[in-house]
Amino acid sequence: MTLRPVLTIAAALAGTTAMADVNVYTTRQPELIQPVADAFTEETGIAVNLAFVEDGIVERLEAEGKRSPADLVMTVDIANLSQIVDAGVTQPVESEVLNESVPANLRGENGDWFGVTTRARIVYASQERVADGEITTYEDLASDKWEGRICTRSGLHNYNLALVSAIIAHHGEDYAKEWAQGVKDNLARKPEGNDRAQVKAIWAGECDISLGNTYYMGKMLQDEEQTEWANAVRITFPTFENGGTHVNVSGVALTQSAPNKEEAVQFMEFLVSPQAQEVYAEANFEYPVLDSAEASELVQGWGEFEADETDLPTLADHRAAALRIMEEVNFDG
Structure with a gap:
């Protein structure tokens, strides 16, 4: 099977697609997430479309409502994650993989959001x-x-x-x-x-x-x-x-609209896999949330805490x- 390339920016999210992709609104520059998105696509054949939304992500999701193409939101800092959840534009996720991989203090109480890396x-x-x-x-x-x-x-x-x-x-x-x-x-x-x-x-x-x-x-x-x-x-x-x-966190949440919910949860679970954790941490110089994953050699050189x-x-x-x-x-x- 020929895999479709991972697309980026809002043009990728226009309209619907013939087969399910995972559409992500991110406040982080797409190139920071691209390596792990590429790895997911290579493993599953599911394309990940990244749209950089620097400001007003809550307002955008509220305006789009049920028509929003976004499946996931990826952002940094507990304040941003809490604001998105409190606005009612996300939904909780029940996943044994996520609950077992992400420590309780690094995820929302009801599965509203999950930490991906820490700093x-x-x-x-x-x-x-x-x-x-x-x-x-x-x-x-x-x-x-x-x-x-x-x-x-x-x-x-x-x-x-x-x-x-x-x-x-x-x-x-x-x-x-x-x-x-x-x-x-x-x-x-x-x-x-x-x-x-x-x-x-x-x-x-x-x-x-x-x-x-x-x-x-x-x-x-x-x-x-x-x-x-x-x-x-x-x-x-x-x-x-x-x-x-x-420590603070970069995290992910499932949107209320999530037109591709099954694939989106699959991507969330992939984000906390050992492979993705090390790729993501390497790209961002952050610390994995998964205990079995290691930070990059450079980050390890800064010392332990x-x-x-x-x-x-x-x-x-x-x-x-x-x-x-x-x-x-x-x-x-």
């Missing part, structure tokens, strides 16, 4: 100005020993709100507000740019440490200009005083409080 929210530290082992806990980032030494992106970004949500989960809202104020007082500059921009600032001597996601190290090392920034820092894995290292066991739905529940706290301390001001 740690860590500290990038200057190779020259920060001693190895000097950074131990997230709580310590509010210590005045870091005054004028921290860079970060907006405190209102989902990545940082998830971290504040985890602080709330461990210590309560009052402590979280004091912590947020302490970190703000330690900033070397007003929050700006993305995670990679903070590493560039360390390289330039503007600050000594920054908050960031692990996979950005891999992305910087792929970029000729940014390799110098990456080599100026080391990854450190802080923990919570009563827990592990904060114990992931915090706070379940992600709990972090989603604290997001509103985290946002209020960051606004009350005027973190970006």
